[in-house]
Amino acid sequence: MNRAEFAARIDHTVLGPETTWDDVKAVLDAADTHGMNACIPPCYVAEAAEYAPDVTLVSVCGFPHGQAAPETKEFEAERAWQDGADEIDVVLNVGRLRSGDTEAVAEELACVVAAVPLPVKVIVEAPLLEEAELRTACELAAEADAAFVKTATGFSDGGATVADVRVMTEYLPVKASGGIGSSEDAVAMLEAGAERIGASSGVELVEGYENGAF
Template sequence: MDRATLAPRIDHTVLGPATTPGDVEGVLDQASANGMNACVPPCYVAAASAHAPDVTLATVVGFPHGQHAPETKAGEAERAWEAGADELDVVINVGRLRAGEDQAVREELADLVACVPVPVKVIIEAPLLSEAETHRACEAAVEAGAAMVKTATGFADGGATVADVRLMSDYLPVKASGGIGDYETAVAMLEAGAERIGASSGVAILDGAPTSE
């Protein structure tokens, strides 16, 4: 896959706890220069939207553990959209899913999807789930009307795997995220069925790609 084809499938990401406004501007400038999307913390969305209006801008909701109250997540989603976010990456409540409270998980996601007119990606945190739980998480995302499912936050042990991407792609388009640091790994995820790559190493991934096919 050449650089031009790959770039718009990358969400160039900066979400660490020490992220500064300057860090966000740097990622946005790299995304703009290379044709990538960007994913930034919610507190910086308004400034990010103004700084790089040409960049498709994602932010996170309920990040990184997904344990916010449902109404808090919905309010966070609405504020992020109003501030200029084009897409939202929402962390599922892993604890409720693992406890078998699938209806509560579905209802929380459905309410959130309904409150914003932008695509919602559901982060299922697959490294913390069994295969059966991953299936159930994807089913909840489908029933809630989500646009995509995302493998991981990158803040739990483990990240995206080819096996998880293959499983999840049977349900919805997949954003593979967590531990993807080079071109070869990114391509493996895309070949497994991912539609999007989330990575803080977006530039490094592109630097490994051929300039043309």
């Protein structure tokens, strides 16, 4: 994999609570320059689609805790699509999952996936889950016809781990996200089977990457 191919696997991310339009523009500029995707807050998607039409735009719904009403998540996904998003990352309701209400989780994910003609990645918050719960979350995402499962939001304890990525790849393509701060971290996730990397340090990842095979 050369540097351009590696960069295309990176979702350069800015999702903090104080994110400004200038912050988003900086991420879009970097993504355009280096050939990365950009993962941005939903409130900026329409502006971003106009500002950087050649950048693949990822946005989020139910972010960061996943506890919005299912109808709210569905609306958020639809609005992001209408505003110009190319992909949606939705946060699974971990509380429902851990309490055993898998039917509610399944219905919610299926509604979000069906609401938009876009790839939907399900953020399972793997650091909060036991392995059996992680497997259940991945099964539900697959049953809902999601395109990916994603390790974490980065807003709870922990981030992506090689062990979690390996489990998750048994079910769907994986976006490894949370705590990935170097090209070495990213390479470890790709070697474990991840297809996509989410990181706020996308430029550092790309600039530090040396050609490899995955």
